[in-house]
Amino acid sequence: MERKVHVQTTINGEPAEFLCEPRQSLLECLRDILNLTGTKEGCNDGNCGACTVTMDGRIVTSCLVLGVEAEGAEITTIEGIARGNELHPLQKAFLEEAALQCGICTPGFIVAAKALLDQEPHPTEERIRWWLANNLCRCTGYDKIVKAVQKAAQEVTL
Amino acid sequence: MSTQYNVIGTRPIRHDGADKVTGRALYGADIQLNGLLHGAILRSPHAHARIKRIDTSKAEALPGVKAVATAADFPAAGDKIVDLGEGATPLSYIRGNVLAQGKVLYRGHAIAGVAATSAHIAEEAASLIEVEYEVLPCTLTAPDAMKDGAPILHEDLHMQEFGKKTDKVNNVADHFRFSIGDAEKGFEEADLIIEREFHTSTVHQGYIEPHNATVLWNNDGRVQVWTSTQGSFVVRDTTACILDLPVAQVKVTPMEIGGGFGGKIPVYLEPVAAVLSKKSGRPVKIVMTRKDVFEASGPTPGSYIRAKIGAKRDGTFTAAQAYLAYEAGAYPGAMVGPGAMCIFAAYDIKNVTVDGYDVVVNKPSTAAYRAPGATNAAFAAESVVDEIAEKLGIDPVDIRLKNAAKEGTQRVDGPKYRRVGCVEVLQAIKASEHYNAPLGGPNRGRGIGIGFWFNVGLPSSCTISVNADGSVNLVEGSTDIGGTRTSIAMQAAEVLGIPAEQVHPSVVDTDSIGFTAVTGGSRTTFATGWAAIEAARDIVRQMKERAAKLWETEPAEVNFENGVFSKNGKSMPFAELASKIGETGGPIVGRGAVNPRGVGGSFAGAIADVEVDPETGKTQVVRFTSIQDVGKAIHPAYVEGQMQGGSVQGIGWGLNEEYYMDTTGTMRNSSLLDYRMPTALDLPMIETIIVEVPNPGHPFGVRGVGEANIVPPPAALANAIHQAAGVRLRTLPMKPSTIMEAVWAK
Numbered sequence: 001m002e003r004k005v006h007v008q009t010t011i012n013g014e015p016a017e018f019l020c021e022p023r024q025s026l027l028e029c030l031r032d033i034l035n036l037t038g039t040k041e042g043c044n045d046g047n048c049g050a051c052t053v054t055m056d057g058r059i060v061t062s063c064l065v066l067g068v069e070a071e072g073a074e075i076t077t078i079e080g081i082a083r084g085n086e087l088h089p090l091q092k093a094f095l096e097e098a099a100l101q102c103g104i105c106t107p108g109f110i111v112a113a114k115a116l117l118d119q120e121p122h123p124t125e126e127r128i129r130w131w132l133a134n135n136l137c138r139c140t141g142y143d144k145i146v147k148a149v150q151k152a153a154q155e156v157t158l
Numbered sequence: 159m160s161t162q163y164n165v166i167g168t169r170p171i172r173h174d175g176a177d178k179v180t181g182r183a184l185y186g187a188d189i190q191l192n193g194l195l196h197g198a199i200l201r202s203p204h205a206h207a208r209i210k211r212i213d214t215s216k217a218e219a220l221p222g223v224k225a226v227a228t229a230a231d232f233p234a235a236g237d238k239i240v241d242l243g244e245g246a247t248p249l250s251y252i253r254g255n256v257l258a259q260g261k262v263l264y265r266g267h268a269i270a271g272v273a274a275t276s277a278h279i280a281e282e283a284a285s286l287i288e289v290e291y292e293v294l295p296c297t298l299t300a301p302d303a304m305k306d307g308a309p310i311l312h313e314d315l316h317m318q319e320f321g322k323k324t325d326k327v328n329n330v331a332d333h334f335r336f337s338i339g340d341a342e343k344g345f346e347e348a349d350l351i352i353e354r355e356f357h358t359s360t361v362h363q364g365y366i367e368p369h370n371a372t373v374l375w376n377n378d379g380r381v382q383v384w385t386s387t388q389g390s391f392v393v394r395d396t397t398a399c400i401l402d403l404p405v406a407q408v409k410v411t412p413m414e415i416g417g418g419f420g421g422k423i424p425v426y427l428e429p430v431a432a433v434l435s436k437k438s439g440r441p442v443k444i445v446m447t448r449k450d451v452f453e454a455s456g457p458t459p460g461s462y463i464r465a466k467i468g469a470k471r472d473g474t475f476t477a478a479q480a481y482l483a484y485e486a487g488a489y490p491g492a493m494v495g496p497g498a499m500c501i502f503a504a505y506d507i508k509n510v511t512v513d514g515y516d517v518v519v520n521k522p523s524t525a526a527y528r529a530p531g532a533t534n535a536a537f538a539a540e541s542v543v544d545e546i547a548e549k550l551g552i553d554p555v556d557i558r559l560k561n562a563a564k565e566g567t568q569r570v571d572g573p574k575y576r577r578v579g580c581v582e583v584l585q586a587i588k589a590s591e592h593y594n595a596p597l598g599g600p601n602r603g604r605g606i607g608i609g610f611w612f613n614v615g616l617p618s619s620c621t622i623s624v625n626a627d628g629s630v631n632l633v634e635g636s637t638d639i640g641g642t643r644t645s646i647a648m649q650a651a652e653v654l655g656i657p658a659e660q661v662h663p664s665v666v667d668t669d670s671i672g673f674t675a676v677t678g679g680s681r682t683t684f685a686t687g688w689a690a691i692e693a694a695r696d697i698v699r700q701m702k703e704r705a706a707k708l709w710e711t712e713p714a715e716v717n718f719e720n721g722v723f724s725k726n727g728k729s730m731p732f733a734e735l736a737s738k739i740g741e742t743g744g745p746i747v748g749r750g751a752v753n754p755r756g757v758g759g760s761f762a763g764a765i766a767d768v769e770v771d772p773e774t775g776k777t778q779v780v781r782f783t784s785i786q787d788v789g790k791a792i793h794p795a796y797v798e799g800q801m802q803g804g805s806v807q808g809i810g811w812g813l814n815e816e817y818y819m820d821t822t823g824t825m826r827n828s829s830l831l832d833y834r835m836p837t838a839l840d841l842p843m844i845e846t847i848i849v850e851v852p853n854p855g856h857p858f859g860v861r862g863v864g865e866a867n868i869v870p871p872p873a874a875l876a877n878a879i880h881q882a883a884g885v886r887l888r889t890l891p892m893k894p895s896t897i898m899e900a901v902w903a904k
Binding site: 021023024031032035036037038039041043044045047048077079081082094095096098101102103104105110128129130132135137138139140141143144145147 | 829
């Protein structure tokens with residue numbers, strides 16, 4: 001086994017540190033070391049988007065980032081989207097619009113959609129579909145997800 | 159009949175919603191236990207080979223490895239036949255698929271399991287296991303596997319024909335025939351007969367969450383399982399069967415499940431993790447890789463189908479005939495039976511013969527996929543119907559309406575329909591804005607298709623206990639894949655006259671609830687919902703006794719309506735009476751245990767508008783509507799969601815998805831990049847039209863909504879592509895190269 005590496009980072013606004021093997025992905029570190037299991041593994045090769053988190057404001061698939069790369073970075077996961085006890089408008093809209101069925105892809109979609117609304121408060125339907133094309137959902141056919149993002153976009157601007 | 163409901167038909171927030179949008183919900187792979195080991199599975203690199211020797215010594219010697227398991231660690235299976243919910247099957251097949259014994263039958267077939275202190279070490283150790291193979295020739299499609307001289311998968315498999323075992327040893331596990339009337343005579347009466355051949359590719363259910371299992375073989379001999387499954391009792395019974403344990407020695411806790419669609423009914427990992435846990439004395443978690451999911455968990459059968467329909471000039475169908483050969487994969491059970499029953503199920507045809515062949519091939523053992531068998535079949539039948547309509551100059555909806563199945567229509571396998579909504583679905587298509595809208599551009603076409611799925615009943619259990627604050631706790635055993643906690647809770651709420659939010663549903667482990675069959679067959683809202691209705695009625699009965707006690711009268715004298723108990727001007731709302739249960743006799747627990755008949759079949763339709771790029775053959779779906787008779791929509795938003803999700807899976811099946819196999823039986827596209835499921839960018843909004851023809855066999859008219867919606871889309875797309883590009887495609891998927899080849903051949 002490789003000697004473990006000490007990583008200092010910021011997760012959901014709080015300083016965090018952990019020991020990981022150099023070969024461990026950020027996804028593994030979040031789930032298995034930090035017990036932040038809201039970030040999901042669907043494919044482990046960057047193609048399903050279930051493990052989407054933001055790293056210094058950019059969305060990344062955490063299965064394709066090494067844990068050691070989190071050194072000094074700011075990571076936001078699904079656990080950091082709600083403001084305390086108050087759900088983010090996207091989380092509310094996903095519930096009101098029934099935009100999830102099994103829910104396994106939902107954390108990735110919400111993290112990715114929030115990154116979109118943070119930089120573009122008024123995306124078109126086409127833009128939402130383009131932005132979310134790296135997040136696979138097999139249950140909903142995307143209709144209600146797109147509508148939930150549209151609804152949240154209205155609420156964010158209000 | 160118009161019934162007013164208070165809760166049914168509304169759209170409350172799902173009870174597990176907050177957990178699922180915050181990342182708190184715990185799915186199978188999320189479980190962490192003290193001392194947890196991680197497992198990995200060694201899988202066959204060959205599609206067909208004899209295992210000559212397995213040497214695990216190097217793997218066992220790797221630091222961090224705690225246990226290694228092979229099929230030799232399972233108790234001997236013998237030739238026991240078991241029924242674990244999907245029909246009678248030799249235990250040796252179920253066990254042999256979990257860990258190969260003697261032979262590997264497909265690439266990805268599990269051979270050994272390893273448990274180690276980390277997943278990386280386990281993977282490394284699996285690669286150190288030495289296996290000596292005698293590679294055998296493989297056979298990959300039903301037509302090839304049925305040829306004389308094809309490589310034989312199971313030397314002990316005797317073909318069954320028309321219900322009887324024969325002496326023939328080949329790859330056909332079963333040949334059966336359904337017949338009504340006289341098809342030959344019916345074709346003689348026809349003015350037009352169309353017969354066509356169809357091929358459909360193997361496709362995967364494509365749930366985003368890989369299979370997983372965590373097992374602790376405890377020191378007291380009890381085996382505890384945490385897993386993502388459609389049926390916790392199936393996992394319990396299968397695991398117990400393979401390990402030769404009494405069923406109640408296994409306890410299964412169903413974790414949240416990240417999609418299933420039929421593919422999370424079979425057991426793959428649990429018995430292996432159990433053996434590894436027994437050997438190591440520690441809990442063991444195994445999670446499949448995505449490649450494993452494709453190569454080793456059940457896809458749905460590829461198929462070869464011939465369909466023939468005869469019609470009179472006025473469009474009346476006089477006869478139909480079909481030949482369906484479905485690829486079961488490595489072990490028998492291709493769901494060709496349902497395919498054969500469904501192929502002409504939407505039509506009232508007096509003379510029909512259908513032959514079905516269940517064929518084993520060197521691909522992963524197939525599993526159910528949303529209306530299993532019916533989508534392949536409808537692609538064939540609905541394409542032929544469309545061609546007949548075109549040749550006779552009749553509108554595609556009108557020809558279907560003329561022949562539509564209705565109450566009393568006899569299906570080819572014998573049963574006559576009770577009240578069904580086929581005609582209403584077709585009328586809804588005809589009346590829809592979509593069907594009557596202009597196409598809006600060149601290279602566009604519109605197609606329709608319809609399809610049928612039976613839905614099932616099967617056993618379910620539910621208990622409800624009353625809280626002093628007027629809320630109730632509902633306990634059930636159906637794993638919730640798409641919002642069924644809520645659709646079940648809503649039915650209890652309706653009976654109790656309380657809001658849906660006052661019901662707190664929990665899905666619990668197999669020790670804590672009565673037997674409940676799988677979440678599948680569109681049965682959960684129907685059957686477990688019914689168990690909840692029974693449990694709620696039991697509560698009403700007991701609460702009437704309490705009210706009678708308070709009012710010093712007989713329970714039969716107490717009325718209950720809209721959540722209020724009353725008698726002679728005295729009245730008490732549910733919550734008020736609930737606050738008095740302590741003083742009137744103690745806790746109230748209602749129970750419901752059902753095995754309902756009265757299942758209501760569901761018809762669905764699809765309208766697809768496509769635009770086909772004349773230069774590349776790429777098909778864009780520009781507009782899509784799903785229409786389905788659901789009986790009664792308990793929670794319309796989740797009903798729409800089922801229709802939209804099933805439609806989009808059907809679109810993927812129709813246009814993109816396939817197991818792209820090379821001649822050695824290796825899947826060349828076993829990643830989510832190359833196995834291209836539809837993304838948000840590929841699709842328009844999916845419009846829905848909910849048709850409600852109440853099922854007379856359910857207290858609230860529920861039919862079930864999960865499956866029929868996937869049946870029509872590939873056919874509707876084929877018919878739309880025909881109008882757009884002038885070619886009829888009879889092979890799935892209808893990918894750009896297939897379309898261009900057809901265009902060039904014209």
